[in-house]
Amino acid sequence: MTTQRPDQSKAPSWLPFAPWLFVCLWSAGYGVAKLCLEYTTPLNLLAMRFVLTASILALPLVFYKVSFPSWRALGPLCLVSLCIHVVHFGLVYGGLSFGASAGVLALFAASQPLLVEISVSLFYRRFPRVVTMTGLGLGMAGAAYVIIMRHEFSAGALLGALMGFLAVVSFSIGTACDRYRTKNESPLAGYFVQYLFAAI
Template sequence: MTSERQRQAWLFAMPLLFVALWSTGFIGAKFGLPYAEPFTFLFIRFALTLTLLIPLAHWLSGEWPQGPRLWGHIAVSGLLVHGGYLGGVFYGIYLGMPAGLASLLVGLQPLLTAGLAGPLLGERLSRRQWLGLLLGLVGVALVLGGKLDPGGALFQGFGAGALLAILVALVGISGGTLYQKRYCTGMPLLSGTVVQYLSAGALLGLGALLFEERSVTWTPTFALTLGWLVMVLSIAAILLLMALIKRGEASRVASLFYLVPPVTALQAWWLFDEALPPVSLAGMALAIAGVALVVRGKPAPIGKQRDGA
């Protein structure tokens, strides 16, 4: 009986643990970016992840994508999901956007995905989902309005470049989710993730080569942050997602993704004293409610997101 209770408790905790781990990616970016430029940071992260993930994929699965066509589709999804998403998030935070706000904006991915799924994949939205889209848009407007600096700068602590980078991340994760859903249905999870990391790593490495000085200050803080992002986000979170899908919990993970922004905001408040004015807090609540309505209204999980920030 005790063993069964422990098993049930673990099954209940797994989705919550996944959300908690996922949300720390934004905090990791905030900790590590003072010591390395964003593309350089991500290239090192992906290189270390692949060093561990390739033998892990061979050991746990041994199954690789079948045919060059599927390899190509998986590579494109990796460019969008990991290259565009993580590159945009890290660059936006590098330019000064608060981690909590970055998490909220890219956390609207289910809203954008749901809005695009109709014309691109033929999926129809319910009235509840359209209400969720509207609430999400109003919430974002309130959050950004609360961050406006009437003294002259566009936003408090960051400018239009940071907002553009986060919008690239939002489009990347949304487009990558739709692309993967349409073209990568036969993708093995672990080995497919290896292919995605390879393509995204090549893109970010090129970005580091062309636009950055590629200097890294190797401090204990940076090393610990890098280790956390590699081991906990890029490895452990993926394995946890595998276990959730295997046990039929993928839909539960999707329904809990709207908890990532408030969890990240709480972490950022505790670690970096990032605060949001009341109007922004109200906007965050509306945005979370909008995402919840969209996700709960869908009969299937929204995509298979791969990596945290």
């Protein structure tokens, strides 16, 4: 006689709201960072971000007794962390502190999926699709249009915009590296290592 087990795959009740919560948090990121940088420096904001996130991830890591990644996996994880967290957010916060508007950096961030596809194509030694290159060109043209219409021609604003673009390039390279590498570790352990490395 088989006993009926409760359905463990049932989705939690809050799951339908998760995408909307993510969009709200993500869209507010640049504006909140711009506001925070009026009271602190980019390096302090980076340190607080990485230390706080690593501390939060450490709790479920210990509670669920998640196994730590192997020594061989640490190198690629640290490389991904360097591109996605350290360089990306460092350039974003630096660009905002130099005077770039959050809207311009958000436009650069919108081109991120295209840059990721281009980076993956280069990893596999393929030429990116024409439609991808066209979309990237339109995105850059949109960012340039916003800069021109807002008359953001000061040296600090232009340098900040350039840093914002390089931040998205770094994020795209890190994402491509993350897709390219072999993943044997738990996602929770992988994220913990990335944020711990970034905090150090």
